Amino acid sequence: MGLPGPLVKKLTAQGISEPTPIQSHAIPHALDGHDIMGLAQTGTGKTLAFGLPLVAGLMEQRGKPAPKTVRSLILAPTRELVGQIKDALIPLVAGTPIKVGMVVGGVGINPQINRLARGLDVLVATPGRLLDLLDRGALTLDQTRFLVLDEADQMLDLGFIHALRKIAGLLPAERQTMLFSATMPKQMEEIAASYLTHPKRVQVSPPGKAADKITQCVHFIAKAEKPNLLIELLDAHRDELALVFGRTKHGSDKLARRLEQAGYAVAAIHGNKSQGQRERALKAFRDGEVTVLVATDVAARGLDIPDVKHVYNYELPNVPENYVHRIGRTARAGRDGMAVAFCAPDEMGELKDIQKVMKLTIPVASGRAWEELPDPTAKPQGRKGPARGAKPGGGPRRRRRRGGGGGGSRAKAA
Structure with a gap:
């Protein structure tokens, strides 16, 4: 060259x-x-x-x-x-x-x-x-x-x-x-x-395209049940490195403490950690002393730890492209990897945006998609009525399950 x-x-x-x-x-x-x-x-x-x-x-x-x-x-x-x-x-x-x-x-x-x-x-x-x-x-x-x-x-x-x-x-x-x-x-x-x-x-690869060797799936699960499902899935591969992504610094620390109580060797990295703390956590994760690393999107780009086998989107990112960067932490250097997403009722919008950017539908591992319902407090808009899931002023949408189905033990099928 x-x-x-x-x-x-x-x-x-x-x-x-x-x-x-x-x-x-x-x-x-x-x-x-x-x-x-x-x-x-x-x-x-x-x-x-x-x-x-x-x-x-x-x-x-x-x-x-x-x-x-x-x-x-x-x-x-x-x-x-x-x-x-x-x-x-x-x-x-x-x-x-x-x-x-x-x-x-x-x-x-x-x-x-x-x-x-x-x-x-x-x-x-x-x-x-x-x-x-x-x-x-x-x-x-x-x-x-x-x-x-x-x-x-x-x-x-x-x-x-x-x-x-x-x-x-x-x-x-x-x-x-x-x-x-x-x-x-x-x-x-x-x-x-x-x-x-x-x-x-x-x-060389279109924006929104994940590595071919990443197997993806999504669990539709209530927010309160996410910790239990995560622990259940982590139990299936305790000796393999797993990266868990959350949205907030406080939430990541709280989840790390919950996993530590469940017996995992875990560390957390985010913007409030000092440089020394972040470097020590990454080294311990790279060396296998820590098997679960909980992180905000500060860790989504550039981290090259080839042995990461599993990436969990415990909370879906607000920016859909960040999902691609998060799951790109697995399947490095030609290896296989697993990317698991958790979707609570208020995250359906994020999931749809992610699938639109990636131009694919992520396979469902457990539960069924949450259905958007019109807000009863919204004012009618002509004969058509309010848009589905819309709330004046861009407020939060109300969602409910379309039928039953939850994470729980069925997640083992993933």
């Missing part, structure tokens, strides 16, 4: 000999100096798709970076993803003078300021902490010639749009930029226009 020989040898030493589709499409364009707009789901090899041409370009540069400068910048939405990108790049630059560093929130800023004082070839950062450091004068971006935005759509979801606009204004016009995203929301067009110049567009 035109990569430098020493870089190919490093890949061979890691057992990597064949590029993934996103790597095959992106790397040749990137090596030719083009800007890249890459659309691909997590778990498709995006880190090396931008990491390899980035390192190849740095290998051609002479001298050291000036103090308080970075030759290349990689922006990612979460601390976990920043750490994983750095860990993936370190073996590629081993034995070279190329220096890689990372900056994230949740840890002391002074050691990061001291590290940046010497200059870096590659800086991997979250946008918020990067702006903090720029405001303090700890670094400048006027010598940054390579820029990567990874999981750009999640950066928008997390509210980094203003930070990205500000960072864009601090970068040199003469640079190469690679933007990777799993989806293309409307705001992404604005970001792409701000950052990219005549980009080459590469896409």
Whole structure:
């Protein structure tokens, strides 16, 4: 593919000999100096798709970076993803003078300021902490010639749009930029226009498509019964790693305590946990000391733990694309995986949105779909009456079971 020989040898030493589709499409364009707009789901090899041409370009540069400068910048939405990108790049630059560093929130800023004082070839950062450091004068971006935005759509979801606009204004016009995203929301067009110049567009799997080896199912179950059903399903594979997704920080902690009482080795990660707590929880999960990890969507992107066999959507996400990212934590690197969703009455809207995005109907493991009913408090709208399930002002819908059926012991059939 035109990569430098020493870089190919490093890949061979890691057992990597064949590029993934996103790597095959992106790397040749990137090596030719083009800007890249890459659309691909997590778990498709995006880190090396931008990491390899980035390192190849740095290998051609002479001298050291000036103090308080970075030759290349990689922006990612979460601390976990920043750490994983750095860990993936370190073996590629081993034995070279190329220096890689990372900056994230949740840890002391002074050691990061001291590290940046010497200059870096590659800086991997979250946008918020990067702006903090720029405001303090700890670094400048006027010598940054390579820029990567990874999981750009999640950066928008997390509210980094203003930070990205500000960072864009601090970068040199003469640079190469690679933007990777799993989806293309409307705001992404604005970001792409701000950052990219005549980009080459590469896409390997359509947005909303999950890995082929993920077996999916849904349980229609009352909210109060979810903990019992989860424990019942987890009991069937106590020795296998399971990732459980909830919506809120408080709810995730509460569920983790419930599972701990049931005898599981469990940990929780979310935005209120310190960086050290999150890293310790992930390491314990990766090492098998913890077999159940309860997480909010902070963990949905970029986490590469190949041995995760089961993903539980204990609560369905508000953003349908996040379902795809959540279940993408299983079936990594060609393995099989199981994705189980729980759907309470007030989550039917989320389930329908998920199935619309994925262009499929998730098989039912137990229970029957909740039926939307008109709200008796809604005012009639002409002869047709109120829309099914609608409530003036966008209020919550009332739903009920269409017939019986519940999770309970029948879930074992899944």
